[in-house]
Amino acid sequence: SQQGEEDPQALSIQEGENATMNCSYKTSINNLQWYRQNSGRGLVHLILIRSNEREKHSGRLRVTLDTSKKSSSLLITASRAADTASYFCATDSSGNTGKLIFGQGTTLQVKP
Amino acid sequence: GAGVSQSPRYKVAKRGQDVALRCDPISGHVSLFWYQQALGQGPEFLTYFQNEAQLDKSGLPSDRFFAERPEGSVSTLKIQRTQQEDSAVYLCASSTGQDYKNIQYFGAGTRLSVL
Numbered sequence: 001s002q003q004g005e006e007d008p009q010a011l012s013i014q015e016g017e018n019a020t021m022n023c024s025y026k027t028s029i030n031n032l033q034w035y036r037q038n039s040g041r042g043l044v045h046l047i048l049i050r051s052n053e054r055e056k057h058s059g060r061l062r063v064t065l066d067t068s069k070k071s072s073s074l075l076i077t078a079s080r081a082a083d084t085a086s087y088f089c090a091t092d093s094s095g096n097t098g099k100l101i102f103g104q105g106t107t108l109q110v111k112p
Numbered sequence: 113g114a115g116v117s118q119s120p121r122y123k124v125a126k127r128g129q130d131v132a133l134r135c136d137p138i139s140g141h142v143s144l145f146w147y148q149q150a151l152g153q154g155p156e157f158l159t160y161f162q163n164e165a166q167l168d169k170s171g172l173p174s175d176r177f178f179a180e181r182p183e184g185s186v187s188t189l190k191i192q193r194t195q196q197e198d199s200a201v202y203l204c205a206s207s208t209g210q211d212y213k214n215i216q217y218f219g220a221g222t223r224l225s226v227l
Contacts (some may be wrong), residue, residue, distance in 0.1 A: 033215070042116070042218035043155070044205060088154050098143055098207055098214025099168060102154035 006089060006103040013103040014111050019076045023089030024069075030092045032065055033100065034074050037086045046074075046087075081112045116219035118204050124225045125194045133189045133222045137206030143218055144187050145216060147203040155203055160188060162209060194226045 007022045015088070025108045035043040048064045049056045049072070056063045062075040076083055086107045090100040117136040125131050137144050143162055147155035148171075157171040164182040172179070176195075181187040191198055201223050205216035 007134060035218075040220075042220045043205075043216075044218070045215045048215060089155075092214065097160055097162070098157075098216065099145065099157055099160055100211070100216065101157065102147075104154045 004013060006087075006106045009104070010107045010109075012109040013079055015079060015081055017079055017110075019079050019083070019108055019110070021074045021087050021089075021108070023072045023074070023103050025035045025089075025091045025101075026070065027091075029067070029095050030094070030098060031064075032072050033092065034061075034072075035088045035102075036093065037088065037105070039085075043088065048082060060111075063064075064072075079110045081110050082098075084108060084110050116204055116206055116217050118202075118219035118222050120222060120223075121220065124221050124226055124227065127196060128193050130190065130192045131194055131224065133224070135189070135203050135206075135219060137187070137204070138217055139185075140208075141206035141217075142184075142209030143207045143214065143216075144181055145205045145207075146187070146189050147205065149171075149201045149203055149221070151200075153179045158189070158202075160225075172223065191224075193200075194224075196226050199224055199226045206224030 033048045038044045045060045047063050049063050060077045065066045065072045088105045090102045098107050100108045119134045149155040159179045160168040161181040175194045178190045179194045201221040203220040203221045207214045207216045
């Protein structure tokens with residue numbers, strides 16, 4: 001079963017705009033990760049935030065984590081057509097195995 | 113190899129047929145994971161290996177699913193007597209198994225269609 005939900009399920013924006021995706025989860029976590037999946041491909045790791053961190057940046061990506069609300073958000077700034085993909089949050093509650101529980105994903109379309 | 117390799121990329125099976133899906137992880141990666149991804153859904157955990165030891169198989173949906181990694185590198189996911197509900201993309205991922213990060217590197221997946 002999925003760990004939580006992502007919101008929105010689908011998002012369509014113009015190139016240059018910012019895209020925000022939200023993720024909620026149910027159990028306590030060690031870390032939360034965001035992955036991208038292009039159509040017909042495997043997942044690519046984007047960014048990891050630990051449970052004791054509140055915000056993390058990587059290039060055009062900004063991730064926030066609120067453990068009291070069991071939620072996270074991913075912001076992609078100045079979006080490009082190449083950012084079109086599905087985005088998944090995944091939580092690691094495993095202790096030390098690294099087993100991930102994924103959300104249902106947000107499908108992002110960036111129009112040129 | 114440079115990344116995680118899965119074969120075949122596509123597999124069509126008749127209901128009741130047995131299938132075997134192969135995963136070649138990144139060389140030296142200790143941890144190996146199998147996930148099942150239904151259309152339009154996120155991946156769901158199936159099983160986890162640390163080297164050759166299968167430490168968690170809690171996600172395997174039935175006893176028709178079996179995974180092995182006998183020498184701690186290549187892994188095979190076997191599905192016996194396939195059913196239509198087994199149709200999905202099967203993803204393999206590997207990680208170093210070290211430190212808290214455990215970032216997983218995914219293969220492109222095997223798309224299984226059971227007719």
